[in-house]
Amino acid sequence: MSGIPHNPDGKPLTVDQALININQTADPGLRYYAAWWLGRMRTCQPEAIDALLLALEDKTNRSPDGGYPLRRNAVIALGKIGQDDDRVVPAVIHCLQCDDYYVREKAAQSLESLGDPVAVYPLIELLDGGVDKAVQAPGKPHLIHSYNAILEALGTLGDKKLANTIAPFLAHTVPQVRNAAARAMYQITGEAQYADRLVDVLSHDQLQLRRAALMDLGAVGYLASADAIANTLAENSMKLIALKGVLEHQLTKDEKGNALSADSRRVMTLMDSLL
Amino acid sequence: MEATLKTFDVCLKAVNDADSAQGLLDAVEDLAELKDERAIDPLIQVLGFNNPGAAVAAVEGLIQIGIPAVSPILETLDGYNYGARAWAIRALAGIGDPRGQRLLLNAAANDFSLSVRRAAARGLGAIRWHEIQETERDGAMERSQTILLQVTQDEEWVVRYAAIVGLEALALKLNDREKICHSLCQLKEKDPTAAVQARAQWALEKIEHER
Numbered sequence: 001m002s003g004i005p006h007n008p009d010g011k012p013l014t015v016d017q018a019l020i021n022i023n024q025t026a027d028p029g030l031r032y033y034a035a036w037w038l039g040r041m042r043t044c045q046p047e048a049i050d051a052l053l054l055a056l057e058d059k060t061n062r063s064p065d066g067g068y069p070l071r072r073n074a075v076i077a078l079g080k081i082g083q084d085d086d087r088v089v090p091a092v093i094h095c096l097q098c099d100d101y102y103v104r105e106k107a108a109q110s111l112e113s114l115g116d117p118v119a120v121y122p123l124i125e126l127l128d129g130g131v132d133k134a135v136q137a138p139g140k141p142h143l144i145h146s147y148n149a150i151l152e153a154l155g156t157l158g159d160k161k162l163a164n165t166i167a168p169f170l171a172h173t174v175p176q177v178r179n180a181a182a183r184a185m186y187q188i189t190g191e192a193q194y195a196d197r198l199v200d201v202l203s204h205d206q207l208q209l210r211r212a213a214l215m216d217l218g219a220v221g222y223l224a225s226a227d228a229i230a231n232t233l234a235e236n237s238m239k240l241i242a243l244k245g246v247l248e249h250q251l252t253k254d255e256k257g258n259a260l261s262a263d264s265r266r267v268m269t270l271m272d273s274l275l
Numbered sequence: 276m277e278a279t280l281k282t283f284d285v286c287l288k289a290v291n292d293a294d295s296a297q298g299l300l301d302a303v304e305d306l307a308e309l310k311d312e313r314a315i316d317p318l319i320q321v322l323g324f325n326n327p328g329a330a331v332a333a334v335e336g337l338i339q340i341g342i343p344a345v346s347p348i349l350e351t352l353d354g355y356n357y358g359a360r361a362w363a364i365r366a367l368a369g370i371g372d373p374r375g376q377r378l379l380l381n382a383a384a385n386d387f388s389l390s391v392r393r394a395a396a397r398g399l400g401a402i403r404w405h406e407i408q409e410t411e412r413d414g415a416m417e418r419s420q421t422i423l424l425q426v427t428q429d430e431e432w433v434v435r436y437a438a439i440v441g442l443e444a445l446a447l448k449l450n451d452r453e454k455i456c457h458s459l460c461q462l463k464e465k466d467p468t469a470a471v472q473a474r475a476q477w478a479l480e481k482i483e484h485e486r
Contacts, residue, residue, distance in 0.1 A: 235327070237390055240433050244470045251469055260477055268474055275397040275437045 013037055015045070022051040028061045032070050039077025049085050052078050056091055067100040075103060079110025089116045096122050101137065105146035112153035120158050123150050124165060131168045134177070147172070148180040155184025155220075162188055170197070175209055183216045195222040202232045210234050218242035221249020223263060230270040243271045283311050290317055300328040307336025315344045319351055322366075323359035330362045338369035345372040352378070361391045368398025373407045376415060380422045383438075393437040396426050400441030404448055419445055424458050432468040439471065443478035447485055456482065 013021075013034070018041075021027075021034035035055050038048045055074035063069050075095050082088030092114065095107035104126070111119040126145050127134075137144050151169060154162055166188070169181035179201060186194035199222075201213035211234055217225045218241055229242045247267040254261045260268075281289075286309060289302035303321050306314050314336060321333040337344045348363050355363060364382045367375035376399070383395035399419040407415050423445065426438040439462065446455045459482075462475035 235390075236331075237433070244432070244468075247473065248469045251473055259480060260473060264473060265477060268477055271436070271470075271474075272397075272440050275393055275433075275440060 015041070015043055015048075018043065019045075019047055019051060022048075022055065025060065028070070031055070032061060032073055035070060035073035035077055039073070039080040042081055044081050044084070046085070049078070049082060049088065052081075053087060053091050056095060068098065068103055071095065071098065071100065071103045072106050075106045075110055079106070079113045082110075082114055089114055089118060093119055093122045096126060101140070101142055101146065105149045108146060108149035108153045112149075112156045115157065117157045120154065120162070123154055123157070124162070126150055127165060127169075130165075131172055134169070134172060143174070143177075147174075147177045151177070151180040151184045152219075155180075155187035158184070158188050160188050170194075175201075175204075176212060179209075179212060179216055183220055186220055186222070192222075192224065195220060195225065198222070199225045199228050202228050207234060211238055214238050214242040218245025221246050223250055223267070226267050226270055230274065236274040240271055240274050243267055243274070247271070281305055281309075283309055283313055287314070287317055290321070296326055296328065299324070299326055300332060303329040303332040303336070307332050307339065310336070310339050312340060312343050315340060315347050318344075319347060319363070322362040323355060325358060330358075334362055334366045334369065337366040341370050342372055345370060345374055349374060349378075357387075361386070361388055364391050365394040368394040368401075371398060371401045371403045373402055373404075373415065376402055376419070380418060383426050384422050389431045389434055392426070392429060392431070392434045396423060396429075396434055396437040396441045398441070399423055400444035416445060416449060420449075420455065424454065427458055427462055432466075432471050435462070435466065435468070435471050436474050439474045439478050443481060446478075446482050452482060 018034040018037050021030040022038065024031060035052060038052060052074045055070050056078075058068060058070045058074075061068065061070035075092060078088050078092055082092070089111070092107050092110050095103050098104055098107070108123060111123065127150065134143055134145070134147050136142075147169065151166060154166060163185065166181055166184050169177055170185065172178050172181065179198060182194045182197040185191070186198075195217065198213045198216050201209055202217075202225075204210055204213070210232055214229060214232060214234060215238070217229060223246055226243060226246050229239055229246070232239060247264060250261065250264050250267060254264055286302065286306040290299065290306055293299035293302045299321075303318070307318060318333040318336050321329050324330070337348065345367065348366060352360060352363055364378060364386070368379055379395040379398050382391050383399055386392050386395065399422060402415070402419065404412055404416060419441070423438050423441045427435050427442070429435050429438065439459065442455045442459065446452045449455070456479065459475045459479050463472050463479060466472045466475065
């Protein structure tokens with residue numbers, strides 16, 4: 001139940017062993033796994049960062065579609081543990097130019113969690129050409145870029161000046177992209193009209209989209225959506241996660257050391273009813 | 276609404292005839308809404324259908340029916356597969372009958388699924404204590420308290436949150452609240468999740484207020 005990862009040979013991995021594994025090239029499987037493990041276990045030693053930065057340059061571990069699986073894992077791990085190392089953000093930004101869609105997607109997500117606004121401009125560059133260029137990649141099951149990840153990162157890292165760049169994506173043909181745009185617009189403008197678009201998705205026919213909207217509303221902590229979240233047709237587990245996001249956003253506004261605000265208590269009442 | 280309520284026979288037939296997941300969900304919701312004791316057995320059967328939407332509706336229906344559903348649930352429990360047991364435990368947690376306590380104690384502490392631990396933890400604080408003989412009541416409350424204090428250390432935030440809700444309900448029924456208040460103070464200060472800290476703070480506020 002504790003979810004402690006094991007080595008493929010069944011023995012629990014240690015930090016020392018993971019560092020050995022990621023610094024060797026004879027067994028690509030062990031190296032790939034170690035990259036994931038270092039992020040999962042939040043191993044912050046400089047040696048781990050060194051090794052992961054090196055793994056971003058890897059040219060040997062290739063998937064049948066030409067992708068770079070090791071780089072994908074390494075860029076995810078760096079998003080989790082790279083906060084305090086100045087080398088990480090530039091290296092992850094560089095990954096936005098990788099020809100592997102998934103490396104670019106993970107890079108956008110990692111840049112969002114690393115939280116450095118210096119990534120805003122390189123992320124915007126991927127939106128060059130606007131919605132017209134944001135089409136299906138030829139022969140692939142996805143668009144040219146992961147626009148969701150890019151828009152979400154811009155929403156977190158950017159400011160109001162990006163509104164003209166992001167707003168056109170509110171009309172994209174793919175619902176997930178529209179939602180990501182609405183989420184980002186709400187984050188950068190604070191205008192309720194954008195978060196209300198996500199509230200509307202809570203009553204969509206497709207469960208997948210309702211779930212995604214729950215996660216989005218939780219991520220931005222939109223208080224006015226609390227009742228709608230509680231009433232959505234979806235698993236209580238998902239609704240609880242969304243309401244936790246709303247509550248924790250509200251708590252940052254409550255005065256520390258004082259009694260909880262009426263809004264915080266209202267959200268907790270909803271959460272209690274879903275247990 | 277009253278006028279459109281379907282009869283038991285119509286609802287039961289619809290459950291048996293359902294040929295899609297959505298159709299089953301709709302039929303189970305209608306059946307559950309009747310709050311008819313004749314629906315107990317068919318609702319229990321739905322728990323084993325591996326259809327989460329319908330199972331949620333069936334659990335809700337069984338909770339609404341309440342006490343009369345407890346014996347049938349307990350009697351069929353051993354024959355259940357894992358998934359159906361998990362749903363049955365959620366129903367028992369919602370009903371709060373003391374006969375379900377032993378199962379809830381075990382589920383809150385040990386179940387593999389976090390949604391079952393979560394429901395069981397909440398349920399342990401919401402047992403109908405007055406239905407337990409006075410001579411046995413303190414012991415039963417003590418058992419809930421011991422497990423809930425342990426569950427405040429669960430690795431999942433939502434289970435710790437549910438344990439706090441359970442402890443709050445329990446504390447409001449107890450004279451000696453020292454252990455619970457001590458645990459809530461610790462959680463308020465030290466839990467790694469802000470939402471859990473806040474729930475502990477609110478529980479303390481409510482317990483203080485009630486004094």
